Amino acid sequence: MTADRPKFSGASRYVLDDELASIVNISMALEMPLLLKGEPGTGKTMLAHAIAENLGMPLIVLNVKSSMKLVEALYQYDTLTRLNDSRFGDSRRDVSDIEAYIKMGKIGQAFTAAERTVLLIDEIDKADTDFQDDMLDVLDQMEFDIIEIDKTVKTRHRPVIIITSNAKKDLSDPFLGRCNFHHIAFPEPKVMRQIIRVHFPDIDGDLMTGAVTAFYKLRELDSVEKKPATRELLNWIRALRADPDFHPREIEKGAVPYLGVLFKKSQDFARAVAATGRRSLR
């Protein structure tokens, strides 16, 4: 195949491992959607942003919601505006032309865009299985019909499709059959340090060590529903740095200020407070 195929090689704010990079490149070359699973905070969503930044493509994000119908992701027929126009006739739109009232949804936008785009379908597991299977049909065929005007929308440039899922349960077989798959493990402390350094290039060494150690200790707490993830850690460090009275040595002594940044659910928060109060987090 051609040598000038765009290759993904990381972005300015994203720590990429080689394995994931080659999986992304293979998926792009095979023109297959890439399904990413893994705990929240492992950078599934960030990957799509990084690809878009690195390859200079526009990013289109479809945030899946549980009540979502496939047609909403494809296009919307704005019946209310049309009714309004037909009654009051004060717009420049032609009421007899239904196409003027069709708005593209996120998938529709990616299909009709003038250049190749990155299409991120975020948290697919929220929708029901029918949605998932139907959507994959559309992505497979790379075309869909607008029933109201009897027109078929075909893709101009096959988008790079990244799909993320938080569920530990598997998606349906036909769905999986049409995707490549990768599971992103939670970063090890070493990688986490790199991630922190990317975000805070001037971070103090003591603060980094203390924060990372305390963070991984807190993640090991039992019975926590929502474990703090990378995003929480970064926000926490931001909070610690913003506090002029804070000194990294406090963490070494076992104090964990701003626990609320790390634990967002009241039960989890109570557990974390109890745990940090009981034993030092060194």
Added chain:
Amino acid sequence: MFITFFYRLKEAGIPVSPTSFLRLQKALSAGLVASLNDFYTASRAILVKSERYFDLFDQVFAHHFEGAEMPLREGIDLDEAIQALLQEWLRDPQMLADVLGIDAAEIGKLSPEELIAYFKARLADQKGRHAGGSRWIGTGGTSPVGHSGYHPGGMRVGGVSRNKSAVKVALDRRYRDYSHQGPLTQAMVGEALKRLRNLVPTGPKDQVNVEATIYQAMKNGGEIEIVFDRSLRDRLKVILAIDNGGWSMDPYIPVVQTVFDYARAQFKDLKTYFFHNTIYDILWKDPARYRKPQRIDEFVRCDPETRLIVVGDASMAPYELTAAEGSIHIEERSGRPSFERLAFLAETFRHCAWLNPMDERYWDYSQTVKAIGRIFPMFTLSLDGLEKAITHLMQK
């Protein structure tokens, strides 16, 4: 190319499809794969569709390309069992000697490696009938050594590799923590909660969906068509009965309680009770099973639509279930055998389920599991089992 590799994956139990294999060929012919490393990532991303099989894939890959030993099928459980056993041995060499049927002095001479080899050989002999004993590795026994699927340390963190050969990476078996279909762990709490969300009754279609109605009316050219949605009925009452006697159940109790406590808001009423091994006349409100008794006869006053969920390994001596004075606690003896009392509960609450943390493969080896399974619909205490149990509980 790599057809034997493909079939080895299939034999190992990874659901690989010919379509995806053809796609791998496409990737190969497109020149996307330049090294064994690339082949590892490419074949895994294309062929394997769930992290549950990553560990197995690693094993097969290492076996196929490097001739690494393919572990026994239950290799994962085995390793943990061995670890636990060794720890136990350090505490009590005499007991271990009895278990393995050799002299304590002789064991002292064995190196840990030799001991493991000896132990594996013994376990291979034992295959298929190691569920009920009191000292052997198994699921139903009272032995302190491991129970398949329980991770004392919770989910470990998988690593990220750099500059390692693919075979070395595969040999690392980084994904073993994900490969368990087995019982619930703390890491799965969030997932389990999602299953419980279905524990909501639905009512008749009697609520007007305004948006859909407007849309339909517009589509019909102004002819009004009213669209109805299903309304939610009142929330459910749930009784949770947990076997907290004996440490064979210990790892699961906090998980089960966490799951249901977090879901509490979703229920109208959630009552948790405790029992040891099986239920006689009394369930206990306090985990110590001492201060707050609750006579099960009084349950007839409860709403019969209450969902009863029992969590226990259902493993005990058969007489505890069948004998009129079966309870191992004298004060609980009432003259009625436990299986009658269980049947009474199953009749009182027609929506009931028994969740068993034991691996389904071993159920047939235990008489009491089979007997209780005839009274209560029994499901494994895993994500899949939970889902099935919820579906069963929500049946009309």
